[in-house]
Amino acid sequence: MTHGAISSKYGEALTKSILYFEAQRSGKLPSNQRVDWRGDSALRDGSDFHVDLTGGYYDAGDNTKFGLPLAFTTTMLAWSSIEMASQLKANTEHKNLLTAIKWATDYLIKAHPEPNVLYGQVGDGNSDHACWMRPEDMTTTRPSYRIDAQHPGADLAGETAAAMAAASIAFAPYNKDYAEKLIVHAKQLFDFAVAHPGDYQNSISNAGAFYSSSGYQDELLWAAAWLYRATKKDTYLNYLNEASNTGGPRTVFSWDDKFLGAQVLVAKLALEGKVKINKMDEYKSMAEQFICNCAQKGSNNVKKTQGGLLWFLPWANLQYTTSASFVLSVYSKYLKSADASIKCPGGNLQASDLLNVARDQANYILGSNPKSMSYMVGYGSNYPKKPHHRGASIVSIKKNKTPVDCKGGFSEWYNNPAPNPNVLNGAIVGGPDENDAYGDDRTDYQHSEPGLATVAPFVGVLAAVA
Numbered sequence: 001m002t003h004g005a006i007s008s009k010y011g012e013a014l015t016k017s018i019l020y021f022e023a024q025r026s027g028k029l030p031s032n033q034r035v036d037w038r039g040d041s042a043l044r045d046g047s048d049f050h051v052d053l054t055g056g057y058y059d060a061g062d063n064t065k066f067g068l069p070l071a072f073t074t075t076m077l078a079w080s081s082i083e084m085a086s087q088l089k090a091n092t093e094h095k096n097l098l099t100a101i102k103w104a105t106d107y108l109i110k111a112h113p114e115p116n117v118l119y120g121q122v123g124d125g126n127s128d129h130a131c132w133m134r135p136e137d138m139t140t141t142r143p144s145y146r147i148d149a150q151h152p153g154a155d156l157a158g159e160t161a162a163a164m165a166a167a168s169i170a171f172a173p174y175n176k177d178y179a180e181k182l183i184v185h186a187k188q189l190f191d192f193a194v195a196h197p198g199d200y201q202n203s204i205s206n207a208g209a210f211y212s213s214s215g216y217q218d219e220l221l222w223a224a225a226w227l228y229r230a231t232k233k234d235t236y237l238n239y240l241n242e243a244s245n246t247g248g249p250r251t252v253f254s255w256d257d258k259f260l261g262a263q264v265l266v267a268k269l270a271l272e273g274k275v276k277i278n279k280m281d282e283y284k285s286m287a288e289q290f291i292c293n294c295a296q297k298g299s300n301n302v303k304k305t306q307g308g309l310l311w312f313l314p315w316a317n318l319q320y321t322t323s324a325s326f327v328l329s330v331y332s333k334y335l336k337s338a339d340a341s342i343k344c345p346g347g348n349l350q351a352s353d354l355l356n357v358a359r360d361q362a363n364y365i366l367g368s369n370p371k372s373m374s375y376m377v378g379y380g381s382n383y384p385k386k387p388h389h390r391g392a393s394i395v396s397i398k399k400n401k402t403p404v405d406c407k408g409g410f411s412e413w414y415n416n417p418a419p420n421p422n423v424l425n426g427a428i429v430g431g432p433d434e435n436d437a438y439g440d441d442r443t444d445y446q447h448s449e450p451g452l453a454t455v456a457p458f459v460g461v462l463a464a465v466a
Contacts, residue, residue: 010466011091013366013379013426017459018093020377020426021077021100023391024452026065026135027055027107037396037422041135042142045122046110049144053122056107060451061389063135064128067111067120068200068211069255071159073452074104075226076326078166080460083330087463097459098170105167105182108160115188120156120200121145125210132390132409136397139406145204153200154193158219159258161189165226183230190223194239214256217245222258225265240266241277249289249300252312253323255453263287264327264334271338288342291331294324295357297346307370307436310361315446316430318375319454321361326457328358329464359465365428365458370436377450378425385419386442388449392424393442414442428454 022035026042042063046053057073059066081088081097088094111119127140147153164186171179199216201208221243228236240262247259266283269275292298294310302324303311312320332354335341342349360368367374367382374380377387386393394404394413399421404412420442427450432438441448 009366010362010462013376014088014091014093014459014462014466016376016378016426017455017462018096018100018426020424020450020455021057021103021452023424023427024057025055025103026058026063035425037398038391039136039397042122042138045142046119046144049119049146051113051119051144052110053107053119053144055103055110056122057104057452058135061387061445061449062125062128063133063138063140063390064123064125064210065121066125066207066211067118067156068159068207068213069451069453070104071108071156071163072255072258073456074101074108074163075159075166075222076323076453076456077101077104077459078163078170079330080326080457080463081170082166083333084460084463087466091463091466093463098174101167101170102178105164108163109181109185112160112185112189116149116192116196117146118148118153118157118160118189118192119144119146120153120204121207125206131406132394132414133404133406134391134394134397137403137405145206147200147203149192149196151203152196152198153203153216154197155213155216155219156200156204157189157193157196158216158223161186161193161223162219162226162258164189165223165230169230186223186227186230190220190227193220193223211255217243218247218258218262221247221262222265225262229265237275237277240283241279243279246279246282247286249286251300251302252320253290253327254320260287260290260327263290264331267331268334271334271340273338287327287331288344290324291328291342291354292344292346292349294328295344295349295353297344297349299345303434305432305434305436307364308360309364309369309432309436311434314434316449316451316454318365318428318431319451321365321431322428322454322458322461325358325361325461328354329461332358333464355464358461362458362461362465365431369432371432371438373438375429375431375438377427377429378423384429384438384440384448386440386448387420387424387427387429388442388445389420389424389427392420392422395421424450426455428458430454
């Protein structure tokens with residue numbers, strides 16, 4: 001295959017990965033909506049508190065809006081937009097990506113009506129998961145949940161601050177007023193998080209069963225790193241320098257664990273050599289340990305399947321593969337700019353080596369694997385036909401307006417052996433097991449459910465390798 005053909009292959013996957021976010025949209029859809037099997041949904045979100053919480057994205061195959069993975073998704077889309085702008089423009093996807101980011105940040109702005117108030121979830125995860133309905137038909141109650149000074153959640157506020165700060169950088173060259181608005185929210189949310197520590201599931205207990213956070217220190221570092229990059233204010237650099245916990249060597253980068261993200265952002269500063277803080281080398285060394293382990297040259301290498309997939313954890317492993325691949329892609333860029341390399345226990349790594357590892361992982365996900373299956377829906381001819389996704393698995397409301405009720409959806413659609421009637425283009429399923437096996441079974445949500453946080457980092461990877 002010539003390089004041109006490879007590029008077009010990644011370009012097609014890139015286009016679809018951004019299209020996926022349109023299928024996940026909640027609220028009133030715009031006139032230029034491209035995913036036409038979806039309709040307006042959840043138009044009364046927030047009405048229980050007399051706030052407008054319409055918009056944003058449904059989390060995965062369900063119809064709930066969970067704030068922590070939604071904000072992480074936003075941060076990762078913004079990071080992709082900032083670092084890979086030239087490649088995105090070359091593939092004419094940059095505007096589409098900014099649109100995808102803005103669909104999230106417009107919602108996050110509404111969810112932050114006061115400095116110390118942040119709505120972190122809409123929809124009850126339990127009652128939502130007990131129904132199999134199109135978002136357009138939902139009859140389940142959609143309670144709104146929030147954190148505030150009395151009911152803190154420093155992880156949720158911190159991640160949302162990171163999202164706002166990263167998005168402000170992404171928008172700065174194109175929409176200065178919007179970028180400035182985002183930075184005001186980012187600063188307020190960071191101050192709220194620092195002043196009111198605590199894990200958000202202690203305040204929003206409903207989130208605990210679905211997206212329980214393992215702590216908030218990582219989100220605060222991650223937010224400080226993004227705020228420093230957006231504002232160049234020493235306050236945020238000092239916060240990073242004075243942190244008692246810089247994370248140590250990490251084994252994953254995910255919606256729950258941002259330590260590696262903060263380490264990589266500080267390592268970028270170290271490589272540029274413009275600012276100096278005492279802990280800089282510590283952050284950089286931790287980031288590089290993770291990279292060495294992914295490249296199989298470390299002291300604690302990431303497991304690889306027989307087929308070559310980086311294997312982190314059994315539940316929806318691809319979310320960790322895409323985020324690790326993003327880190328490799330972006331660090332490759334930083335090394336190249338600094339004309340630097342990484343010294344690993346198993347030998348040196350050049351910028352090109354990092355990009356090659358990321359490309360190999362992208363190739364596996366797109367079909368270079370033992371099953372010759374693309375784990376991106378709608379890409380290639382052999383891809384998951386039955387992802388665990390309510391909207392995609394039920395006939396479109398545009399084709400049949402008869403409502404599908406809560407339980408009827410299970411008998412008629414969920415347990416239906418036929419492929420989903422709607423193709424969820426660009427979605428990435430949880431992925432194969434550690435033996436490279438995948439069953440394409442709608443009921444096996446551990447492997448077949450696609451989520452926002454899996455696709456967001458992959459956008460940047462595809463742009464980097466395209």
